[in-house]
Amino acid sequence: MVNQRHPNGRTTAGTTSSRASASTAGSVRQALLARAEIALVDVRPEGLFAEGHPLFAASLPLGRLEAEVFDRLPRRSIRVVAYGDSDEDTAAAVRRLRELGYRDVSALDGGLAGWIAAGGELFRDVNAPSKAFGELVAAKLKTPSIPAEGLAKVIADGGAGAGYVVVDARRFEEYAVMSIPTATSVPGAELVLRAGALAPDPATTIVVNCAGRTRSIIGAQSLINARIPNKVMALENGTIGWTLAGLELDHGRLNRAPIVPAEAERAQAAGWAVAARLGIGRVTPAELATLLADSDRTVYRFDVRTPEEYASGHLPGFRSAPGGQLVQETDWFAPVRGATVVLADDGGGRAAMTASWLAQMNWDVVIAKGAEAELAEGTAAPPATGDWVPARPPAPEIPLAGPGEVEAWQRAGTVRVIDIDSSPRFHAGHLPGAAWALRTDLPRLTRTTSGQHRTVLTSADGYLPAWAANDLISSDPGAAVAVLAGGTDGWTRSGRPLESSGGGKSGDGTLLSAPVDVYRRPYEGTGVDAALMQAYLDWEYGLVAQLDRDGTHGFTVLAP
Numbered sequence: 001m002v003n004q005r006h007p008n009g010r011t012t013a014g015t016t017s018s019r020a021s022a023s024t025a026g027s028v029r030q031a032l033l034a035r036a037e038i039a040l041v042d043v044r045p046e047g048l049f050a051e052g053h054p055l056f057a058a059s060l061p062l063g064r065l066e067a068e069v070f071d072r073l074p075r076r077s078i079r080v081v082a083y084g085d086s087d088e089d090t091a092a093a094v095r096r097l098r099e100l101g102y103r104d105v106s107a108l109d110g111g112l113a114g115w116i117a118a119g120g121e122l123f124r125d126v127n128a129p130s131k132a133f134g135e136l137v138a139a140k141l142k143t144p145s146i147p148a149e150g151l152a153k154v155i156a157d158g159g160a161g162a163g164y165v166v167v168d169a170r171r172f173e174e175y176a177v178m179s180i181p182t183a184t185s186v187p188g189a190e191l192v193l194r195a196g197a198l199a200p201d202p203a204t205t206i207v208v209n210c211a212g213r214t215r216s217i218i219g220a221q222s223l224i225n226a227r228i229p230n231k232v233m234a235l236e237n238g239t240i241g242w243t244l245a246g247l248e249l250d251h252g253r254l255n256r257a258p259i260v261p262a263e264a265e266r267a268q269a270a271g272w273a274v275a276a277r278l279g280i281g282r283v284t285p286a287e288l289a290t291l292l293a294d295s296d297r298t299v300y301r302f303d304v305r306t307p308e309e310y311a312s313g314h315l316p317g318f319r320s321a322p323g324g325q326l327v328q329e330t331d332w333f334a335p336v337r338g339a340t341v342v343l344a345d346d347g348g349g350r351a352a353m354t355a356s357w358l359a360q361m362n363w364d365v366v367i368a369k370g371a372e373a374e375l376a377e378g379t380a381a382p383p384a385t386g387d388w389v390p391a392r393p394p395a396p397e398i399p400l401a402g403p404g405e406v407e408a409w410q411r412a413g414t415v416r417v418i419d420i421d422s423s424p425r426f427h428a429g430h431l432p433g434a435a436w437a438l439r440t441d442l443p444r445l446t447r448t449t450s451g452q453h454r455t456v457l458t459s460a461d462g463y464l465p466a467w468a469a470n471d472l473i474s475s476d477p478g479a480a481v482a483v484l485a486g487g488t489d490g491w492t493r494s495g496r497p498l499e500s501s502g503g504g505k506s507g508d509g510t511l512l513s514a515p516v517d518v519y520r521r522p523y524e525g526t527g528v529d530a531a532l533m534q535a536y537l538d539w540e541y542g543l544v545a546q547l548d549r550d551g552t553h554g555f556t557v558l559a560p
Helices: 025-033 062-072 087-099 111-117 128-141 147-157 170-177 188-198 215-225 240-243 261-277 284-295 307-312 321-327 350-360 373-374 403-412 424-427 437-445 463-475 487-493 530-541 544-550
Strands: 001-004 011-013 039-042 057-059 079-083 106-107 164-168 205-210 233-234 298-303 340-344 364-368 415-419 456-457 483-484
Touching: 001 350, 011 039, 011 106, 025 111, 062 087, 062 437, 062 463, 079 087, 079 111, 087 106, 087 298, 106 111, 128 530, 128 544, 147 240, 164 188, 188 205, 188 215, 188 261, 188 350, 188 364, 205 215, 215 233, 215 321, 233 240, 240 530, 284 298, 284 340, 307 530, 321 350, 340 350, 350 364, 403 415, 403 456, 403 487, 437 456, 437 463, 456 463, 456 487, 463 483, 483 487, 530 544
Parallel strands: 039 057, 039 079, 079 106, 164 205, 205 233, 298 340, 340 364, 415 456, 456 483
Antiparallel strands: 001 011
């Protein structure tokens, strides 16, 4: 029997609770190989998920399950196999999924220990399918690259802006935090559409970078596959490689590449030429309606344009998923392996290029026909505007406490406020005197009140605290638990201040749980230890061998 130590001290056996029916690792593997629809969900906090998980497992933390599950697992009859850090957590996830209407839910027999015992491979980090695929592309196609020192010399010699241009394929927000000197933001799916505006001269070399490797490789290879006339290279190891070479990054750059209308037609043709080679088709609105009406089929609908374009007008039912990030984060956007993916854009070739990569990753993908006319500027008015509104089950009705009431309890010393939002959000701003905890630790924490009379739970909007409070009261009807009305945002709207913290360690009086809810990526942000960055690169270089050992991916790589 394999024992697993929880960061907060719980020791649990790696066996499946009798309270939940079980699926063997072998049956999950068979479903993946058969391309049958299945969602393998890891209900541990993201930080623990990143320590090791099956290739196609999706992180769906138990503490956030109600807020995410309807969007991420849209069909209630889908086969869902769950595992967690303990039998108790796994059983709780299975039970909640069934309560929410999911009809085919089971626990992974033996959990991760059972997966390993059956010969299953574990992948570290997050977005492992996409990163492994990127490494496979680089290995198969020998994607051209330039080392950091080589690009630095080009920039120092004045080549950037003349013979070279550097384009950053990450999200704009990541680019603004840190970037290669002279780089311009061109997120992945935008490259074929916008690169020509930056490098109209075919003699100009285009260098594509990201933070590590995947988006550099996929971005550079997108341009190569689209057969643009320029020479294209990926920056070897991205901003991590730049930093490890002892070079300085820029911070706060805001340069974005424009869309040149004349380029849109060329980009559309280039994108469709690649998509056609993979047999990617289109679906009419009527055909899409038929797909959606099929109770045996999971269909994801994504708008692959920029978030700003999406907010200005999009097709109903289509969620914003900028193409580069969709390819990078397939496990987050589409946890149901074997599902159908429908993409939309306004005719700029972005859906076609995105679809080409998803098809190579063994997804059934099509493009919404007619979306171009509805989304293109100056034609029919877009039928929906604004940001995506998540589909969420209604929160339970539980006792609420207004900001004034909570403030009075705080002055009297008769309340403990616990914030169960993400730990980064807690550190950025929380109620004065509040503590932070993982939602899954609340039963333990509320059993010990340290002489205080009640507990008030909060998060930004108060949604998940309502579920947490309901669970606590259901297990102990006498529990003195309430939820802050309007959440932390409501506290702020009432004119009351927040306080921030510096991300203190467990035991400093603010963190009641180990902050494992969010995995800090070694390729995002600043101040990351060099050893962690190098270890991350070493892991990426080993992913192709892991794919071979795992054997469930079904990836193919299209030659340019």
